[in-house]
Amino acid sequence: MTVRGPGEPEEVVVAGVHGDERSGIRAVNRLREADLDLQRGVVFVLANPTAIEKNGSQPDSASSSRTLSGLLRNRPRSR
Template identity: 80%
Template sequence: MDGDFGPLDVTVRGPGAEPEVVVVAGVHGDERSGIRAVNRLREADLDLQRGVAFVLANPEAIEAGERYLDSDLNRVFPGDPDGDREERIAARHCVRSGACIATSVTRVHPNRRVAVAP
């Protein structure tokens, strides 16, 4: 049932096959600053000491420029594999991320820099 939306937008960088840290943005497709921050981190030449997954959580809402398409992804975790679109996305993210450290980048003040440190 999860085939009716696109693949998860995940980029894994750093040592190891499985990430120990997950950085998430785009839970709400209209929060552009976090999305830009994650995309910059994906492209940056980082000296990562652990595997890091950079995730844009709701790619179709991002593409549409909408907060969400069916229901608020931020309100449906851990999700439901048989639920609506966002509930299925949440369930897939929870299965994929497993037991690791996760942080979400949402609104970033335009005059402040975002720093990610080990």
């Protein structure tokens, strides 16, 4: 996870949920390294480093899509 820009992060850019989908991973890496003139804080996340390293979507028997959707369902909601 890399945070860029001023203030608290307001945006999140995520890639690498499926390690074999390389274009998003390359994009996030380029954005993290670029000299961007950001107006607010942005978090850049490579979501599944194990799968990225193995160049596959599931480093173990758990489905990353089901795991992440479960995390999102159980998160506190802001109002």
